Amino acid sequence: MGVFKIEGGHQLKGSIQPQGAxxxxxxxxxxxxxxxxxxxxxxxxxxxxxxxxxxxxxxxxxxxxxxxxxxxxxxxxxxxxxxxxxxxxxxxxxxxxxxxxxxxxxxxxxxxxxxxxxxxxxxxxxxxxxxxxxxxxxxxxxxxxxxxxxxxxxxxxxxxxxxxxxxxxxxxxxxxxxxxxxxxxxxxxxxxxxxxxxxxxxxxxxxxxxxxxxxxxxxxxxxxxxxxxxxxxxMLPDMIEIGSWIGLAAMTKSELTITNVSWKDLGIIPETFRKLGITVERKGDDIYIPAHTDGYEIQSFIDGSILTIADAPWPGFTPDLLSIILVVATQARGSVLVHQKMFESRLFFVDKLIDMGAKIILCDPHRATVIGHDFKSTLKATTMTSPDIRAGVSLLIAALSAKGTSTIQNIEQIDRGYENIDERLRAIGAKIERID
Structure with missing residues (x-):
């Protein structure tokens, strides 16, 4: 079984094209x-x-x-x-x-x-x-x-x-x-x-x-x-991969362009990331994410209550991106409640993020409250195992933003959904190595 060895804490730069869906x-x-x-x-x-x-x-x-x-x-x-x-x-x-x-x-x-x-x-x-x-x-x-x-x-x-x-x-x-x-x-x-x-x-x-x-x-x-x-x-570009790259750019304070995203088919995905304070700009059919050197701040609801992001059938927010939302929120300014309605085991990977220093309260199998660090405290490198495709990529994003060198095991789970992810990340400056 393969592993990823990741040296975190590096800013990335360039453009990346999403795979087919x-x-x-x-x-x-x-x-x-x-x-x-x-x-x-x-x-x-x-x-x-x-x-x-x-x-x-x-x-x-x-x-x-x-x-x-x-x-x-x-x-x-x-x-x-x-x-x-x-x-x-x-x-x-x-x-x-x-x-x-x-x-x-x-x-x-x-x-x-x-x-x-x-x-x-x-x-x-x-x-x-x-x-x-x-x-x-x-x-x-x-x-x-x-x-x-x-x-x-x-x-x-x-x-x-x-x-x-x-x-x-x-x-x-x-x-x-x-x-x-x-x-x-x-x-x-x-x-x-x-x-x-x-x-x-x-x-x-x-x-x-x-x-x-x-x-x-x-x-x-x-x-x-x-x-x-x-x-x-x-086939259309993969909207889950597009959301993953938005989260990656924010967490690593990187300037990235995601090309040929088919904006008309993204629904509320860009706006959901904007609620976390992330700048998502449309340039033709591309998404441009500037380097968030000053961090990003989570919005509140209009009555001042804590923001809740929940999954729902289309045109609601896809459950496949809630893991990305959760990991991105760990370095935001503010707090958010993530509500995973559809699957009762999808949030159990948060214990790995807690080990890395994230402030997360797992309320029950479906809900987690995240208190962001605002980059005042970086996540710490660790050894972890990918439990499923989306959680695996979320842990990968966390590792790329963390201080030190992390190891992710069971990367076959990530390979199930992301094409040549290590090669494509290296092309934009990531320090990631696949070890068989």
Missing amino acids: KNEALQILCAVLLTPEKITINNIPDIVDVNKLIDLLRKLGVKIEKLQKGSYTFQADDVNLAYLESDQFKIDGRGLRGSIMIVGPLLARFGKGYIPKPGGDKIGRRRLDTHFEGLIKLGAKFGYSREEQFYGVEAKKLKGTYMLLEEASVTGTANILMAAVLAEGQTTIYNAACEPYLQQLCKMLNRMGAKISGVGSNMLIIDGVESLGGTEHT
Whole structure:
């Protein structure tokens, strides 16, 4: 297992371009199973989770050709359905959570879809009920082996229906949507997720011949079609990585430019960082962060009460950036309450920050109060372990701002979501070394 050795306390400078969006890639790649025709996808991030899904598709019989860095063609004209019931698939499918989204396309096109209980971050319960309840409403028969933790759905023909989702699950909406595009009749999905990445999936499916209306809203109406064709798709930049670089610039008092960020798809992310006192300037389609040599001050609510930053479904603030907000607040002027509503284990990494000297009160599994140092006391270097992708990057940002040399273990977690992060950070002046 690899580790990062980080010498903190250095200012960074330059520009950095965000990778293609991880969470979009996992949806878009599963959608290639919906057609036997060739699909070209651009701006695919070279990260562990995405590469695992590409490998899973290859084992399913999808023909995959790499055109250049980040660009591939996919053709699912000879899918190996026998692989779905093999012991190897039960191992491979557990490797990442995004594998759950192959079920909808397989069910729609071939009448059956299977998946072992998927893996992913250990950040609390992540139920699959929304996925399978939606597929059952479309007419699928559901089966589950508790002993093998293996799920399956089968249907001779899916039929459109109305459904109100229990939660606005992004992956759940994507799975149901991909099944509904080939169902007979009209399907209405109310309380659908409406994240930009879900919108991207809808736009791609419509170019393939699907009939989806209400894109960008929480009510999607899908008129089923007989078949879908090929297309070309380019993925958005990763908004989580963009938020990570904003936090990195502030914590290290660095002047950074984040290029080609697709401002129109960032929602309230820039404004949320501004509430922490961070200057986020728009320059064309770039973000410019000046060096915060005098620090940054957290705003209060208009009645003077302590600022609370909480996650919520889009267009609310993404839960994937709350870890970044929390670590950035440790050096702010003022205090903030961070409320992680969706996952009950995502804040447990704060004990590492406390070891580094941060002033954090973990109120309960969902809430933490951060009292900023205002850079009057620097964080101290330490040895730590990355528990999940987002917490791992937050600890990396803390280490880059800390005094001394830190070591981060289990960096495979970080590699799951960030492409060549050590090389890209070195290019802007970071002192970071990967040790195998």
